[in-house]
Amino acid sequence: MGTxxxxxxxxxxxxDFSWFGAGPIPAQLMAHFGAEVIRIxxxxxxxxxxxxxxxxxxKEGPNVSGFYNNFNASKLSFTLNMSNPRxxxxxxxxxxxxxxxxxxxxxxxxxxWGLTYKDVVQVRPDIIYANxxxxxxxxxxxxxxxxxxxxxxxxxFTYLSGWPDRIPTxxxxxxxxxxxxxxxxxxxxxxxxxHRDRTGEGxxxxxxxxxxxxxxxxxxxxxYANNGDIPERNGNRIGWAAPHGAFxxxxxxxxxxxxxxxxxxxxxxxxxxxxxxxxxxxxxxxxLGRKQHEDELEExxxxxxxxxxxxxxxxxxxxxxxxxxxxxxxxDVLDKDPHLKARNFYQYLDHPEAxxxxxxxxxxxxxxxxxxxxxxxxLLGQHNDYVLNDLLDLPEERLAELLVEQxxx
Amino acid sequence: MVATQTGENAMPxxxxxxxxxxxxxxxxxxxxxxxANLGADVLLLEPPGGAAARxxxxxxxxxxxxxxxxxxxxxxxxxxxxxxxxAHRDALPLLRRLxxxxxxxxxxxxxxxxxxxxxxxLDPEAALAEHPHLVWIRVTGFGMDGPHADWLCPDLIGVAxxxxxxxxxxxxRAPTMPPWGQGYVATGMRAAEGAMLALRVxxxxxxGQIVDVAMQEALSMAQETAMQYWDMRRELRKRQGSASLxxxxxxxxxxxxxxxxxxxxxxxGAPWPVMVQWMAEExxxxxLTEPEWQQLLTSMDLRTVTGLLAQPAxxxxxxxxxxxxxxxxxxxxxxxxxxxxxEEGQKRRLLIGPVNSAKDLVENRQLNARGWYQRVLHxxxxxxxxxxxxxxxxxxxxxxxxxxxxxxxxxxxEIWGGxxxxxxxxxxxxxxSGTI
Numbered sequence: 001m002g003t004x005x006x007x008x009x010x011x012x013x014x015x016d017f018s019w020f021g022a023g024p025i026p027a028q029l030m031a032h033f034g035a036e037v038i039r040i041x042x043x044x045x046x047x048x049x050x051x052x053x054x055x056x057x058x059k060e061g062p063n064v065s066g067f068y069n070n071f072n073a074s075k076l077s078f079t080l081n082m083s084n085p086r087x088x089x090x091x092x093x094x095x096x097x098x099x100x101x102x103x104x105x106x107x108x109x110x111x112x113w114g115l116t117y118k119d120v121v122q123v124r125p126d127i128i129y130a131n132x133x134x135x136x137x138x139x140x141x142x143x144x145x146x147x148x149x150x151x152x153x154x155x156x157f158t159y160l161s162g163w164p165d166r167i168p169t170x171x172x173x174x175x176x177x178x179x180x181x182x183x184x185x186x187x188x189x190x191x192x193x194x195h196r197d198r199t200g201e202g203x204x205x206x207x208x209x210x211x212x213x214x215x216x217x218x219x220x221x222x223x224y225a226n227n228g229d230i231p232e233r234n235g236n237r238i239g240w241a242a243p244h245g246a247f248x249x250x251x252x253x254x255x256x257x258x259x260x261x262x263x264x265x266x267x268x269x270x271x272x273x274x275x276x277x278x279x280x281x282x283x284x285x286x287x288l289g290r291k292q293h294e295d296e297l298e299e300x301x302x303x304x305x306x307x308x309x310x311x312x313x314x315x316x317x318x319x320x321x322x323x324x325x326x327x328x329x330x331x332d333v334l335d336k337d338p339h340l341k342a343r344n345f346y347q348y349l350d351h352p353e354a355x356x357x358x359x360x361x362x363x364x365x366x367x368x369x370x371x372x373x374x375x376x377x378x379l380l381g382q383h384n385d386y387v388l389n390d391l392l393d394l395p396e397e398r399l400a401e402l403l404v405e406q407x408x409x
Numbered sequence: 410m411v412a413t414q415t416g417e418n419a420m421p422x423x424x425x426x427x428x429x430x431x432x433x434x435x436x437x438x439x440x441x442x443x444x445a446n447l448g449a450d451v452l453l454l455e456p457p458g459g460a461a462a463r464x465x466x467x468x469x470x471x472x473x474x475x476x477x478x479x480x481x482x483x484x485x486x487x488x489x490x491x492x493x494x495x496a497h498r499d500a501l502p503l504l505r506r507l508x509x510x511x512x513x514x515x516x517x518x519x520x521x522x523x524x525x526x527x528x529x530x531l532d533p534e535a536a537l538a539e540h541p542h543l544v545w546i547r548v549t550g551f552g553m554d555g556p557h558a559d560w561l562c563p564d565l566i567g568v569a570x571x572x573x574x575x576x577x578x579x580x581x582r583a584p585t586m587p588p589w590g591q592g593y594v595a596t597g598m599r600a601a602e603g604a605m606l607a608l609r610v611x612x613x614x615x616x617g618q619i620v621d622v623a624m625q626e627a628l629s630m631a632q633e634t635a636m637q638y639w640d641m642r643r644e645l646r647k648r649q650g651s652a653s654l655x656x657x658x659x660x661x662x663x664x665x666x667x668x669x670x671x672x673x674x675x676x677x678g679a680p681w682p683v684m685v686q687w688m689a690e691e692x693x694x695x696x697l698t699e700p701e702w703q704q705l706l707t708s709m710d711l712r713t714v715t716g717l718l719a720q721p722a723x724x725x726x727x728x729x730x731x732x733x734x735x736x737x738x739x740x741x742x743x744x745x746x747x748x749x750x751x752e753e754g755q756k757r758r759l760l761i762g763p764v765n766s767a768k769d770l771v772e773n774r775q776l777n778a779r780g781w782y783q784r785v786l787h788x789x790x791x792x793x794x795x796x797x798x799x800x801x802x803x804x805x806x807x808x809x810x811x812x813x814x815x816x817x818x819x820x821x822x823e824i825w826g827g828x829x830x831x832x833x834x835x836x837x838x839x840x841x842s843g844t845i
Binding site: 005006008009025029033048053054055056057066067069070135136138139140141142144145146147149150151152153154155156157158159160161162163166167168169170171172173174175178179180182183184185186187188190191192193194195197198199201202203204205206207208210211212214215216217218219220221222223224225226227229230231233235236238239240241244245246247248253255257259261314318321322323324325326327328329330331332333334335337338339340342343345346354357358360361363364365366367368369 | 576640774
């Protein structure tokens with residue numbers, strides 16, 4: 001790997017007051033690249049993910065959820081009960097020595113806790129204060145509820161995914177929480193850090209989840225706003241390629257994906273299939289022809305794909321210059337995909353309670369200052385001593401008080 | 410030219426002083442968007458005929474012009490454009506001078522395309538040897554090494570290989586992809602993340618580096634819990650279609666489309682009685698106001714709900730009752746538009762979200778109240794084009810569109826002439842020979 005170089009965010013301290021996904025994930029990436037990221041959480045208002053499935057069989061408690069753990073590696077955990085009014089002072093003391101603050105509750109919560117930007121900037125004038133309210137901190141829908149699966153339908157993702165003849169069911173996950181909103185938040189925070197380094201000036205950074213998420217569908221909203229056309233879902237097809245879709249492969253619920261964008265790819269696909277008669281028909285020779293007869297095309301193609309495994313199809317077609325792949329499951333990506341294995345993408349870490357478990361690797365590779373997963377997800381309150389003694393340097397009596405009064409809880 | 414908030418044009422830019430050479434590919438577009446609208450000087454480097462990425466539909470006013478591709482327009486606000494055909498001998502000295510003025514180089518494509526760029530003079534190793542501070546980004550489907558590194562990776566392939574696609578759709582049909590282009594969104598995001606990290610290193614230490622992003626890896630986090638379910642429990646998460654186990658939890662038709670609701674899930678908004686009350690106010694609660702049904706619906710606390718979900722037999726027994734509740738709900742939804750159900754329901758703290766189309770989004774009250782959509786003048790068209798607005802709001806260094814997307818080679822004279830000092834005769838020679 002080379003000599004240990006100073007990581008990009010070494011020396012940066014982040015107070016991660018956020019929960020679920022959109023806040024913790026960018027904070028985690030900061031931690032992987034050297035920032036000291038402290039999750040501030042509490043048994044009184046615990047991150048729901050800490051007790052959500054999946055957990056290893058037979059295990060329980062707030063430290064064994066794979067949902068939580070995969071978003072919080074490389075971080076520290078400090079329990080501070082913000083519903084106790086005496087916690088505010090501790091929070092502000094901690095924020096005095098932090099560079100970045102992150103939260104993603106509805107605006108009312110920070111107001112209740114007394115940790116709005118106006119509050120925090122009093123103790124740390126150059127703070128970078130990142131908030132991720134679902135609807136933004138102002139506007140007629142500001143206080144709307146946004147838990148669970150509401151974001152994807154509201155932001156247009158659900159409408160655009162699935163079959164035209166069936167109820168749209170979305171992406172099967174709370175997709176915007178995992179790459180889009182974290183990505184926008186991360187870039188914004190780093191932009192603010194750059195400005196601070198050059199001018200000494202911090203700032204508030206609001207990532208309204210609705211705005212960030214709809215940005216990932218930019219061309220779609222432009223199509224309506226400028227053309228008056230409403231884009232519709234259409235399975236796995238697109239307008240300028242055919243075939244373009246998922247096809248059944250040999251085995252139980254196994255699927256491959258195949259796309260043909262050029263004449264050369266069509267000819268290569270035909271050859272790969274052994275030059276069957278159906279594919280020689282003139283009507284399939286051109287893109288427009290294949291689009292016109294796309295149902296029939298897909299039926300024929302499926303008859304061929306059913307005879308091979310998805311892996312065989314992907315290997316065979318890619319070797320001949322036809323874009324193809326496997327609709328991989330979690331089992332595939334973790335246990336079978338030779339490419340991810342060769343690249344060591346998934347990392348197995350020993351967690352004191354969850355055991356040896358898999359974590360997402362770092363999805364951006366820097367050649368000289370690569371990130372690293374510093375540690376598995378922290379136990380709840382694991383770093384209370386460190387924060388109270390080393391960072392805040394509180395006297396003994398004060399510590400006892402805080403515990404007894406359930407401020408540190 | 411741009412309808413922005415007053416005073417924004419006077420505020421500093423977060424990426425002031427950063428020049429990015431952007432060799433555009435579908436994989437890189439989102440990164441270009443993020444960097445350019447944060448104030449970096451982003452130069453599109455295109456072949457004289459325009460980048461291939463300018464061909465992607467849909468088109469502005471359905472006119473298939475290289476200046477009308479909506480995905481390209483969306484991403485290239487605040488960019489300038491120069492052209493250069495790297496196969497021409499005259500191009501190389503110009504490229505070298507250009508690289509000397511850049512902080513970031515943004516490239517993407519399949520590995521073969523990346524390698525072709527390197528052979529033509531866009532070689533990160535050589536460039537870094539000469540300009541050690543450069544941040545060189547390579548965005549691919551599968552990275553630069555590994556058994557699949559040569560695989561072609563249009564969006565659907567990367568999306569499928571990442572694991573996320575297996576989680577979407579109906580079990581009796583093929584899994585379905587997200588709205589087309591999310592693979593490219595993810596690669597662009599990760600490229601921007603890497604750019605910001607590497608820029609920070611370069612600006613503090615003078616040391617540049619190569620940043621590699623692979624679509625398959627860029628999307629992985631969007632598997633939500635599937636990876637962990639398999640790792641921890643050897644249980645495979647699968648696509649679930651629209652089956653909903655509890656009444657009021659799922660996607661339901663309404664008068665003008667669909668709504669997604671989570672009614673009566675403890676901790677997730679108001680409980681069932683609030684929903685019944687609303688329906689009753691409109692005379693549409695039917696028999697749900699009667700004691701038998703009230704009792705059932707008020708009993709839906711956390712223990713009951715989790716208990717039911719864990720016992721298929723108990724769930725099956727109560728199903729006819731749940732079906733009835735759902736039928737009443739469906740009739741209520743059928744009598745209203747999604748926006749009404751959304752706004753009125755949310756007022757009552759019910760967790761309701763409309764399944765919004767692009768039209769609904771453009772008309773969305775919250776986005777419009779926040780002035781999110783931007784009207785940008787295109788003088789060459791004599792009209793304003795509507796663009797999505799800020800994905801984030803930095804209060805001191807705001808995101809802003811500083812110019813409309815560039816025409817192909819629009820800034821050749823400005824850059825090659827104005828900045829590099831080529832004479833008009835030299836520029837004409839380069840243009841005539843197809844070098845620019």
